[in-house]
Amino acid sequence: MLTKRIIPCLDIKDGRTVKGVNFENIRDAGDPVELGALYAAQGADELVFLDITATNERRKTLHALVTDIARHINIPFTVGGGIAAVDDVSVLLGAGADKVSVNTAAFRNPQLLNDLSKEFGSQCVVLAIDTRFEDGDWFVYLNGGRVKTNTRTEDWAREAVERGAGEILLTSMNNDGTKQGFALDITGRLSRSLNVPVIASGGAGTMEHFADVFEKAGADAALAASIFHYKEMEIPDLKNYLYQRGVQIRF
Amino acid sequence: MKTAILKYNAGNTQSVLFALERLGAEAVVTDDPETLRSADKVIFPGVGEASTAMKYLRDRKLDQVLKDLQQPVLGICLGMQLLCRHSEENDTDCIGVFDLNVKKFESPAGNLLKIPQIGWNNITGLHSVIFEHVPQNAYMYFVHSYFVELGPDTTAIANYVINYSAALQKDNFYAVQFHPEKSADAGQSLIESFLKL
Numbered sequence: 001m002l003t004k005r006i007i008p009c010l011d012i013k014d015g016r017t018v019k020g021v022n023f024e025n026i027r028d029a030g031d032p033v034e035l036g037a038l039y040a041a042q043g044a045d046e047l048v049f050l051d052i053t054a055t056n057e058r059r060k061t062l063h064a065l066v067t068d069i070a071r072h073i074n075i076p077f078t079v080g081g082g083i084a085a086v087d088d089v090s091v092l093l094g095a096g097a098d099k100v101s102v103n104t105a106a107f108r109n110p111q112l113l114n115d116l117s118k119e120f121g122s123q124c125v126v127l128a129i130d131t132r133f134e135d136g137d138w139f140v141y142l143n144g145g146r147v148k149t150n151t152r153t154e155d156w157a158r159e160a161v162e163r164g165a166g167e168i169l170l171t172s173m174n175n176d177g178t179k180q181g182f183a184l185d186i187t188g189r190l191s192r193s194l195n196v197p198v199i200a201s202g203g204a205g206t207m208e209h210f211a212d213v214f215e216k217a218g219a220d221a222a223l224a225a226s227i228f229h230y231k232e233m234e235i236p237d238l239k240n241y242l243y244q245r246g247v248q249i250r251f
Numbered sequence: 252m253k254t255a256i257l258k259y260n261a262g263n264t265q266s267v268l269f270a271l272e273r274l275g276a277e278a279v280v281t282d283d284p285e286t287l288r289s290a291d292k293v294i295f296p297g298v299g300e301a302s303t304a305m306k307y308l309r310d311r312k313l314d315q316v317l318k319d320l321q322q323p324v325l326g327i328c329l330g331m332q333l334l335c336r337h338s339e340e341n342d343t344d345c346i347g348v349f350d351l352n353v354k355k356f357e358s359p360a361g362n363l364l365k366i367p368q369i370g371w372n373n374i375t376g377l378h379s380v381i382f383e384h385v386p387q388n389a390y391m392y393f394v395h396s397y398f399v400e401l402g403p404d405t406t407a408i409a410n411y412v413i414n415y416s417a418a419l420q421k422d423n424f425y426a427v428q429f430h431p432e433k434s435a436d437a438g439q440s441l442i443e444s445f446l447k448l
Contacts, residue, residue, distance in 0.1 A: 002368060070266060074273065121299055121300065167369060220365065250390040
């Protein structure tokens with residue numbers, strides 16, 4: 001039986017793990033390779049590394065970091081942040097990444113999804129969507145949540161899958177950093193209508209929140225950052241809880 | 252002792268190389284027929300599309316080189332599928348070590364099946380020396396849209412809507428649908444057993 005996945009996310013800035021609340025107030029949370037290896041040893045099913053560095057040296061430092069991660073970690077990992085071209089992806093996959101995550105660049109240039117899936121296969125193309133609920137619906141936001149669009153999240157997700165996105169990483173900005181639970185509504189809508197896995201992100205605070213997003217929203221995977229980084233929740237405890245509740249989990 | 256990892260236009264060779272490094276094994280990534288023939292072990296990795304991969308191999312006559320290898324060979328994911336007879340992926344004739352077909356996952360009526368299968372699934376019915384230190388029901392990491400049907404060479408079974416071959420073995424050829432290089436400790440001990448053959 002295919003299991004639900006628990007995915008710690010490491011936001012990387014200048015080679016360090018950082019974490020903000022509601023996309024702001026960024027603070028240091030440790031060495032990404034060490035943290036990644038720790039999570040892998042604890043039973044994390046996958047890792048996501050999102051690079052939020054904004055310097056010219058970015059590409060080189062990210063390449064070195066990806067190689068370092070790939071050398072030390074024996075579970076799959078996704079790399080995202082500022083990826084805008086097929087060449088960017090060649091470099092990252094060549095360095096040892098298993099998947100890449102694209103966000104703003106794919107929205108601005110949807111053909112990128114077709115090109116990436118044709119070149120590397122849809123299994124390594126994760127489309128990240130930052131979404132916010134307002135005026136009665138969920139809309140797509142760009143540039144790390146700073147730019148609103150008038151596109152409905154469901155419409156963009158559907159188009160992205162048709163173009164070749166192999167997974168959707170859905171972050172609810174309303175929920176992110178609140179520890180009040182995942183956005184069950186939009187996660188469920190996407191998960192039940194798309195034929196690719198949906199990774200729920202934003203809002204994890206308790207173990208019950210994970211169970212809810214799997215059981216009620218049908219998410220294929222759940223991603224969280226700060227609760228793991230600050231040891232508010234340990235992955236083995238979370239997996240034990242889910243297992244006891246009857247959620248299919250690798251345990 | 253030297254392991255050759257086949258370099259071709261489909262494959263996460265880097266991940267496989269790093270997995271061997273973690274085990275302290277000496278490995279080279281190569282498409283040179285002589286290096287492949289003289290290696291102690293050959294790993295045939297793979298992430299990609301069947302027809303373009305087969306074309307690349309045929310253009311360089313690597314399909315025949317692979318088929319004639321006498322030392323232990325481990326096919327991974329697409330590498331396993333290409334060792335079979337035929338793949339539904341763009342109607343591709345493959346290498347044919349295993350007399351089995353590669354088919355596409357299909358949603359059962361009225362049910363939305365997510366394709367590719369991405370994630371950890373358990374494997375059962377293990378009976379190959381490469382599973383010596385892998386427990387029954389171990390979880391392995393899979394990423395695939397196509398699967399190998401069951402047959403006499405099947406040495407492990409996985410289920411995603413239907414039962415299919417998670418692993419195969421015939422003579423010196425071993426193959427796994429999942430990615431042992433990405434399957435944590437269970438995958439690592441499988442690679443270790445293969446290297447000890």
